[in-house]
Amino acid sequence: MATTSMAQAINQALADALAEDERVLVFGEDVGTLGGVFRITDGLAAKYGERRCFDTPLAESGIVGMAVGMAMHGLRPVVEMQFDAFAYPAFEQIVSHVAKMRNRTRGRVSLPMVIRAPYGGGIGGVEHHSDSSEAYYAHTPGLTVVAPATVADAYSLLRAAVAWPDPVIFLEPKRLYWSKEEVTLPVHAEPIGRAVVRRGGTDATLVAYGPSVRVALAAAEAAREEGWDLEVVDVRSIVPLDEETLVASVRRTGRAVVVAEAPGFASVASELTALLAERCFHALAAPVLRVTGFDIPYPSPKLEHHHLPDVERVLDAVAALQWEDA
Amino acid sequence: MATTSMAQAINQALADALAEDERVLVFGEDVGTLGGVFRITDGLAAKYGERRCFDTPLAESGIVGMAVGMAMHGLRPVVEMQFDAFAYPAFEQIVSHVAKMRNRTRGRVSLPMVIRAPYGGGIGGVEHHSDSSEAYYAHTPGLTVVAPATVADAYSLLRAAVAWPDPVIFLEPKRLYWSKEEVTLPVHAEPIGRAVVRRGGTDATLVAYGPSVRVALAAAEAAREEGWDLEVVDVRSIVPLDEETLVASVRRTGRAVVVAEAPGFASVASELTALLAERCFHALAAPVLRVTGFDIPYPSPKLEHHHLPDVERVLDAVAALQWEDA
Amino acid sequence: MATRSKAAGARLLPSAEPVRFIEADGTPVARRGLPGGPELRAAYRALVLGRRFEQQATALVKQGQLAVYPSAHGQEAAEVGAVLALRSTDWIFPTYRDSVALLTRGVDPVEILTLLRGEWHCGYDPYTHHAAPQCTPLATQAPHAVGLAFAAQARGEETVALAFVGDGATSEGDFHEALNFAAVFHLPVVFFVQNNQYAISVPVRRQTAAPSLAHKAIGYGMPGVLVDGNDAAAVLSVVGAAARRAREGEGPTLVEAVTYRIDAHTNADDATRYRPDEEVTGWLARDPLARLTAYLTNSGQLNVDVEAAVAAEAEELAADLRTRLVAEVPPPPRELFAHVYHRPTQRLRDQAELLRAESTAPEGS
Amino acid sequence: MATRSKAAGARLLPSAEPVRFIEADGTPVARRGLPGGPELRAAYRALVLGRRFEQQATALVKQGQLAVYPSAHGQEAAEVGAVLALRSTDWIFPTYRDSVALLTRGVDPVEILTLLRGEWHCGYDPYTHHAAPQCTPLATQAPHAVGLAFAAQARGEETVALAFVGDGATSEGDFHEALNFAAVFHLPVVFFVQNNQYAISVPVRRQTAAPSLAHKAIGYGMPGVLVDGNDAAAVLSVVGAAARRAREGEGPTLVEAVTYRIDAHTNADDATRYRPDEEVTGWLARDPLARLTAYLTNSGQLNVDVEAAVAAEAEELAADLRTRLVAEVPPPPRELFAHVYHRPTQRLRDQAELLRAESTAPEGS
Ligand SMILES: Cc1ncc(C[n+]2csc(CCOP(=O)(O)OP(=O)(O)O)c2C)c(N)n1
């Protein structure tokens, strides 16, 4: 067992994909010579050459649009958006083409491509460096949206994403880049579309994905002191969503809190809450609650800790699950 | 009382705003000489001059970005996106600037501006002409998102939007442009942020906005035959949301169906469902159900009727509200 | 950035006047460079077929058979010339306006009209024809052409990618980004701008203050060429040269074809609201088909037999289109869920089942 | 589109060599057009203060007082020259890199650093200083400058708007759209591109294949000017002329200031990964402050007393900044909800209440 960071795992996944499949290309802003501002593509240009890993001019719509044309013609582009807020210039390409090409052509033209973006907050980044934009993509039919929470998943889900026949938005929780696990790569590739129970429990279910999984696990740990035995489900793949695993857990525990960093309004957390409330209606002892970012622009570094869901706030929500009714 | 179409009401609202406030400007693609592809700005350039209502080069990010600069410096731009799917090129300007400028500057720089877009389907439009993009905006803190459903509201809410101190995304249900009402303009301006009960009822609440309000009303009418007395709430302002009116209605009826045209996943309908499920938990006799567009790219004209929520589908959902439990 | 000299730049500027081989009345400007008989007769045939197709499509709109039709009447020489200058393995990236280009490429007219008939978003197989789906969001197809050219080059092909772009669409950010990427990566792309003088109602002088759209090329370090878009011979030659450059590894070219949209933007548009009739009349006198016909006839390269044969072929195309189009049925509703992903998600399967159940439920239940 | 002549276009092209008034060693190239003593001494002062500010900011990063600092070391002449060429009522639209421009505009250094200290997104009042918030999403400030210029013109003001843009940011679609809008509406805007040779790690030759960035101007029908960005006198003069043109109703200008980013992109960046030390050394020899100092001293326009006074002022600025910055406290958490809308929505009031309740709850409860 080696100690591996999430950044290393993603780097390794890209390297292995480049090595195994000559159709794979990695490009974006500063991903070549520099190896990316987070060093995720470090060494790839040197090892696989400038034709396989390279820098582009500074234009995100151009990057994604070019990837569309490449994917149409037999390549498997993996592009990096430097931060997820800097993918917004590419929004039209993503929504109107990336998401729709297969459907538009009745399945004749598919777009096997991956758009990677470091996402989420908690790193003390100035404005525009801490957005969580998964809701925009999750709401757009045709996109596959994946957010790993562990080092092993970062590797295996990225490998799965590169091999996936459809375009994948791959959201890398940037504050976990330097988090480490004992894991030897390559790990067996988990298929896209399966949630996982990270921790079994009987009293209530915490549902989370990406950077919030750690918060949920820490909250579950802390909840033991309060006498609550909490289950934690890691969604992993937002689209397609593994409803069955989520529903089964909440039907069993009868209570649920959804934890996510993005502003809560009209969000992925709204969706998870709505569907659990609907599908677990008869099993619920309390309403499904949400702990999300506030409905505000992402705050400055010195204020972000107020905004981010933390253990305390999750425990407060758990406490509000009407235990007296039980 | 005059018979007025929604298109006329919006035209009149723009004309009255131009007449009353010289800081108001109307611009976009084809809004000047042509009067807009839906003729919404018909006659405005002729009446108020080319400096108040004019055509721009064909670039939506430029249009919205220019409006930001104007709003910073004392004007009140009202821009038209030709169709809501053609606002996607402006997404970065909208999310990273329009929505954030006031907050960024601690309230010093506000952006009183309106982005109008014909939205929704049902007009037999080819690809990209029938999107419903409200979820993208509703999820973005800092934007006010309004969707009128009636001729009178189209007038009064647009007047309120132009006078509003914050940027407003004004979504005009294009398939209602030619729908008419007996109404004499100007009508008393409703403030932004209030939902309205369009039809009282006791058995269940239908929650809708924009083009779906008509569907909900028609369904409520049809439901009488089945012996159901349905209440219909028109959300009108998605952000800020009048939770109290919605919650009060559903607490009273104990049942709810949310109707919206956009794909349902991670949508405004998800939010409405989640919050009603949470806040009305003890009053609910059945889960809050959703009737939305499918999670697919908007279909071609000959297939769109399969996709759009219709009376039958709403009635099916109402039928599924576990009446046997009541 | 290669060199900083003004001269280096000026070399990339377009000529003052558009390249023209044949005058509006059919008189050849010069013989040098003029494409030969077989090539021009092929263009003639494509022009006739293209125009007949357009007429038929317009008639079908009137009959309610098409949801909408954006006509390229007046622009046929540009449409035809650009496509015939390419190899059939070269890719084209057409817009909603470029149905004649697709017809010239050999796409079945019925499949071209699938989109406008409202049955599906694209009726033809892009791979069969090396033609991307007709693109509606303006300028967004331009970076796709760049990416395809990149992939072709990476795969060692000689493929060229040609992106059709309207004058209005040159104002979009994607146009800028695409040209820049093509130039920086030195890719085999031809950006073919049809300046038909209008973006719906907005005239090109309100679209740009530049001396010409072709002048934009220098800002990317690629050559810009102005060509008379109503002269099929000139378009063939200019696009042919651009494609040759691309194929020989000399990078992208920006071509501006100066032409005119004779009809309204679409049948739903009323062009009298924004342009005078005289303007249209003036351009009708520069008709691309009449021009080529006159030249070929005057120079003895076209006789009545060929003319009659092509006319008959055109009528047959129109008749066949009418018959087959009305017989077309839209895809079954379940197909709405079939192509969103490589296989439908559980959620989509549930939604498909809901729809199926509705349609099989007894009426009124 | 005005005229179609090649000449009409070529007039808009930049000169082959950047405009330069003072050589790197302080020798004047020519006296003609050289700004006078008072103007250059003001520039000298601003350069010294700017450089001292940068040093202090870099030191504060090392002490953990700033989250990040993107230094403009090496670019001070461009920063200072562009601002001093304007009137104080003209608006500037700076990026994250343009703190020295803000300092030159008179913004309190503490307020400049609010952003980078992580306390709020913008620390100064844009209206007090006619300076937009420092902009991070690349090129997005350019259309804002266009809109502001439009509004100023509509209100009958003489205001000019100047947008700072990096070389990398010229590749973004918003750059293209902004220049086009400014030219079509003939607005009083100066697009001031600081070509500091890199966009983080990407050199400008991978950003564009154009002869120069200034060559892009012709594609919009506006003049493009190349200027030595390390020569404060040249920048003052070129931007001054562009602002004059703008004010006189002659429309926008694109200025490319050729300069160099001596430091890494930010403190978080490691520039040795993508550029050789010699390159930096070469540019250090063209230092903007040394150049102006040499010229002013050699020509007797600067004496040791003035030099000492400015140096003292710079030290005072740095000391004051240190003291006041560490004393700064971030806004109270409730302010997170105060400015999202003109008044908080019910939802935001609820969220503010949640946060308030948390902070007043007894520890561990
Ligand atoms: C991004 C985007 N914005 C707006 C539209 C709506 N629209 C369709 S065609 C058109 C005019 C296009 O003009 P031009 O590029 O000159 O092409 P032409 O129609 O003349 O062939 C507009 C504004 C669109 N399709 N895409």
Ligand SMILES: Cc1ncc(C[n+]2csc(CCOP(=O)(O)OP(=O)(O)O)c2C)c(N)n1
């Ligand atoms: C839209 C967008 N994409 C990416 C980034 C990330 N980013 C920040 S600075 C930078 C390089 C900018 O280079 P340039 O425009 O030359 O300005 P400089 O930093 O050299 O002053 C990049 C890629 C961003 N801020 N905005």
Ligand SMILES: [Mg+2]
């Ligand atoms: Mg046009």
Ligand SMILES: [Mg+2]
């Ligand atoms: Mg730079």
